[in-house]
Structure formats: C-alpha cells, structure tokens
Amino acid sequence: MTAPGPFSDIHDPIPRWDTQSDLLTSLAVHDLEQGGEVKPSCVAFQGEQAVFLTTLRPFTTGGHHRPVLEVLAVAAGLGADRLMISLAGRAWSLEDPIPPVSEDGDLRQPVLTIHSVDGSTTPPLSLNRLRAYDRTETGEVRLGEMICEVNALGFIPSALAVAASEATPVPVPGTDQAAALITQISRCERLGHRFAWSTDTAAYLDVLLDQFRGRGGDVEVQRCTG
Structure with missing residues (x-):
C-alpha cells in the first residue's frame, strides 16, 4: 500500500469496505486529539477492491461542494462504485426555534458525519x-x-450516488480517457487533495502516466509506486 503524506504512519489504510466507517472515525478522532479540526476524507472502492483514500483540500465553511466533486470525478474515472466521505459539522434540535448560534458563540453540538x-x-x-x-x-x-x-437527503448523498452510478471501466492506457483521468488527478493534487492509492491502483496509474508522457503529455503527478 502506498500511503503518502498524512497516511504514512497508518498500517494498511484501506482494508475491507465494511471497516471504512471505523477508519474514517479513527482519522477524525486523531485530528481532533492533535488539537486541529477534522480533515474531510474520502475512501473509494470498486466492489471488494480498494481504490484510494484521500484527504480533501482545504475549503471555507460551507464551501465543500467543489472539493467533493473534484475527488468524485477521480473516483468515477477509476470505476469506484462504493464511496464514503467524512466531515465535521454541527447539529441542533428541531425543537429549537432558531439554531443556537450568534456572534457570542455557537452552542450547536459538534458532530462527525460519515456519508456513504x-x-x-x-x-x-x-x-x-x-x-x-x-x-x-x-x-x-x-x-x-x-x-x-x-x-x-442532501448534496453529499446525492453527489455520491451520482458518482457511483456513473463509474466507468478503468480506461485503457494511451487513450483520451486515460489522459483525461491523469489530468484530473494532477489537477486535484495541485489544488491540495492528498491521495493514498491501493497497490493495484498505484501500479495502474503509473502505467497511465508513462503512456501519457509517451504521447507528449506534460503533467505533474506524484509517482504512485517506487
């Protein structure tokens, strides 16, 4: 398993699908106990096969829509039909006449949400x-x-459902579809998304990258293996 960046100290960060909720919860707790905020993360699987784990790029409060779509475009291009995203938020009772937040403070309950x-x-x-x-x-x-x-209901569940339904077979190296996938991954990395690829995905992406550059393409992508 290739696990760059924040995942380098996590043993086998992308195991079985049925453990992913626990994994994302552990990562969120780790962020909080280190004194920081929860870093939104996403895992993608194709059936029983892990595809990637990523930390989404930074965004302003309420500005999660575009970063989520950027990562889901990569997931769909890699054929991922199982997707999960973790985020931190606030919750309050529907019995409150208005959300208990003002200039003096925010009394809403901090929560961790995991959509899949x-x-x-x-x-x-x-x-x-x-x-x-x-x-x-x-x-x-x-x-x-x-x-x-x-x-x-909501934006994230809908976006995950659309991405899973539009997942396509992984593109053949050297095709326009493969070039588009590598270009999107490069764009995501430049924006600040940080990926950890499964072993099989990493090897496949290195082939795509070599083929893309062999055709004269020029992108900066972190090498997936080696």
Missing part, C-alpha cells in the same frame, strides 16, 4: 452516520452513540 453510498447493491444503499463528540480538558475526544439514517 454502496452502488454494488441493487438498489444502491445510501447511509448517513452521525456521532456527536466532545473534547475533555485533557484533549481526549469522547464520541456519542451512532445515529444511522438510510437514504439520507
């Missing part, structure tokens, strides 16, 4: 997992019980 779509099933399964969290005075993170919603 499994397009390998018929029909596709969409889940939204939510867990409240608090930090103790010592910096320890305490997680609440998981709340799981089936067929959640």
Whole structure:
C-alpha cells in the first residue's frame, strides 16, 4: 500500500469496505486529539477492491461542494462504485426555534458525519452516520452513540450516488480517457487533495502516466509506486 503524506504512519489504510466507517472515525478522532479540526476524507472502492483514500483540500465553511466533486470525478474515472466521505459539522434540535448560534458563540453540538453510498447493491444503499463528540480538558475526544439514517437527503448523498452510478471501466492506457483521468488527478493534487492509492491502483496509474508522457503529455503527478 502506498500511503503518502498524512497516511504514512497508518498500517494498511484501506482494508475491507465494511471497516471504512471505523477508519474514517479513527482519522477524525486523531485530528481532533492533535488539537486541529477534522480533515474531510474520502475512501473509494470498486466492489471488494480498494481504490484510494484521500484527504480533501482545504475549503471555507460551507464551501465543500467543489472539493467533493473534484475527488468524485477521480473516483468515477477509476470505476469506484462504493464511496464514503467524512466531515465535521454541527447539529441542533428541531425543537429549537432558531439554531443556537450568534456572534457570542455557537452552542450547536459538534458532530462527525460519515456519508456513504454502496452502488454494488441493487438498489444502491445510501447511509448517513452521525456521532456527536466532545473534547475533555485533557484533549481526549469522547464520541456519542451512532445515529444511522438510510437514504439520507442532501448534496453529499446525492453527489455520491451520482458518482457511483456513473463509474466507468478503468480506461485503457494511451487513450483520451486515460489522459483525461491523469489530468484530473494532477489537477486535484495541485489544488491540495492528498491521495493514498491501493497497490493495484498505484501500479495502474503509473502505467497511465508513462503512456501519457509517451504521447507528449506534460503533467505533474506524484509517482504512485517506487
């Protein structure tokens, strides 16, 4: 497993699909206990095969739409039909007349949300997992019980569902589709997305990159293997 950047100290960061919610939760808790904010992450699978794990590029509050779509374009181009994204947010009761936030502070409950779509099933399964969290005075993170919603609504569940449904067979090296995929990965890396590829995906992308450059293409992409 190639695991550059923030994943270099994580053993086998992309194992089975059914462990991915726990993995993204662990990464989020690690971020919080290091004194930072949760770094939104995405995992992509093609059936039982891992494709990639990525940390999304930085974005302003509420500005997650474009970064999510940038990464999902890569996932769809690599044939990923199982997708999961973690983000931090705030929650409040529907019994509150207005959200409890003002210039004096934000009293909404911090939460970790994990959205997923499994397009390998018929029909596709969409889940939204939510867990409240608090930090103790010592910096320890305490997680609440998981709340799981089936067929959640909103931008991210919809975007995941569309990406999974539009996943295409991986392109043949040397084709225009392969060049477009390498170009999109290069663009994502320049913008600040950080990828960790599965072993098979890494080897495949290195072939695409060599073929692309052999045709005269010029992109800066971090070598996936070696």
